Amino acid sequence: EEACAADFPSVDISPFLVPDDSPLASARDATAAAWDHAMREWGFARVTGDGVPPDAFAPFRAAALDFFDEPLERKRAYSDPSGRYGPEGYTSLGVESVGRTSAGALGGEGAGAQPDLVENVALRGRPPASIDDLASRPRFPPTLFPSAGEHWAAMDMLHGAILRMTARALGVPDELFEGAYRGTQANALRLAHYPAVPGGVDSLPAGQARYGAHTDYQGYTLLMQDPTVGGLEVFRAPNATAGRMAGEWVAVPPGGLVVNAGDLIELWVNGRWRSAMHRVTNSAITQRRLSIAFFTGPRHDALVEPLLQPGEARRFDAVIAGEHLQRKLAMSNV
Ligand SMILES: O=C(O)CCC(=O)C(=O)O
Numbered sequence: 001e002e003a004c005a006a007d008f009p010s011v012d013i014s015p016f017l018v019p020d021d022s023p024l025a026s027a028r029d030a031t032a033a034a035w036d037h038a039m040r041e042w043g044f045a046r047v048t049g050d051g052v053p054p055d056a057f058a059p060f061r062a063a064a065l066d067f068f069d070e071p072l073e074r075k076r077a078y079s080d081p082s083g084r085y086g087p088e089g090y091t092s093l094g095v096e097s098v099g100r101t102s103a104g105a106l107g108g109e110g111a112g113a114q115p116d117l118v119e120n121v122a123l124r125g126r127p128p129a130s131i132d133d134l135a136s137r138p139r140f141p142p143t144l145f146p147s148a149g150e151h152w153a154a155m156d157m158l159h160g161a162i163l164r165m166t167a168r169a170l171g172v173p174d175e176l177f178e179g180a181y182r183g184t185q186a187n188a189l190r191l192a193h194y195p196a197v198p199g200g201v202d203s204l205p206a207g208q209a210r211y212g213a214h215t216d217y218q219g220y221t222l223l224m225q226d227p228t229v230g231g232l233e234v235f236r237a238p239n240a241t242a243g244r245m246a247g248e249w250v251a252v253p254p255g256g257l258v259v260n261a262g263d264l265i266e267l268w269v270n271g272r273w274r275s276a277m278h279r280v281t282n283s284a285i286t287q288r289r290l291s292i293a294f295f296t297g298p299r300h301d302a303l304v305e306p307l308l309q310p311g312e313a314r315r316f317d318a319v320i321a322g323e324h325l326q327r328k329l330a331m332s333n334v
């Protein structure tokens with residue numbers, strides 16, 4: 001049996017966005033069951049019913065593309081002094097090699113991975129709410145104000161619905177997850193720009209890809225894909241309990257919102273759901289590509305431990321959320 005893009009799951013999350021007394025709310029159990037299935041089989045799903053108009057963030061995308069079109073020295077004015085990927089700010093090409101965070105397994109190249117063909121702006125902590133706030137954020141490109149904040153707020157709201165759906169799918173109280181995210185946010189917005197390579201794949205050194213195979217480091221990632229330029233692939237390896245260890249890379253069509261579970265979700269649910277490997281291939285390398293990821297995660301000081309179903313054996317050790325994130329970020333720098 002071969003998986004293809006047509007099998008890629010799609011979940012309408014609107015029942016978790018409406019008030020409890022809406023007729024739509026009666027579909028919550030069925031929606032949560034669909035989420036459980038998607039997370040078990042793929043660790044990824046396309047999300048619909050989010051109520052976000054398709055071009056709502058066009059001005060944000062345009063501002064981001066304008067920023068990436070600036071000369072390198074201008075962009076570097078927004079880099080952390082360390083030049084490394086992790087803190088808020090701009091990171092140039094040649095700094096990150098995400099494949100180094102996932103050694104060996106399932107196409108992960110580990111320590112020998114080449115740098116990724118990506119530059120990015122990472123925004124950490126809620127974007128500035130006013131011009132005065134902006135003054136205290138030297139690594140925040142001012143042209144992304146206020147559109148980054150609008151995007152953040154919309155994603156944060158959808159993430160709340162996804163956590164409620166998660167609690168329903170697992171049969172635990174809503175507060176169980178929401179409580180771990182309350183307080184100082186560990187969320188981040190990453191604007192990832194993959195420049196066009198006019199010479200095509202043949203002009204690239206061997207082994208260089210837009211973004212190497214990896215799993216995400218925190219909780220859910222809400223990925224606003226490039227509307228037209230594809231390249232994202234997900235490694236589908238259904239749970240070993242389904243008796244099918246073998247997996248394969250499946251291309252995700254561009255456009256829309258895609259959500260995946262990161263390492264801390266997999267740990268939290270004791271492996272019932274997967275933190276799936278994914279990568280960005282060179283399939284559309286002659287075209288530039290911009291994707292906007294909203295990485296979410298429990299507070300940095302939260303202890304994440306497996307929630308065991310009755311009779312289940314513990315498969316993971318507990319971790320402090322922020323320590324796991326910092327370990328992965330450190331590995332991801334060339
Ligand atoms: O750009 C993409 O489509 C995926 C990026 C990604 O996987 C990430 O930033 O973690």
Ligand SMILES: [Fe+2]
Binds near residue numbers: 214221278
């Ligand atoms: Fe990722």
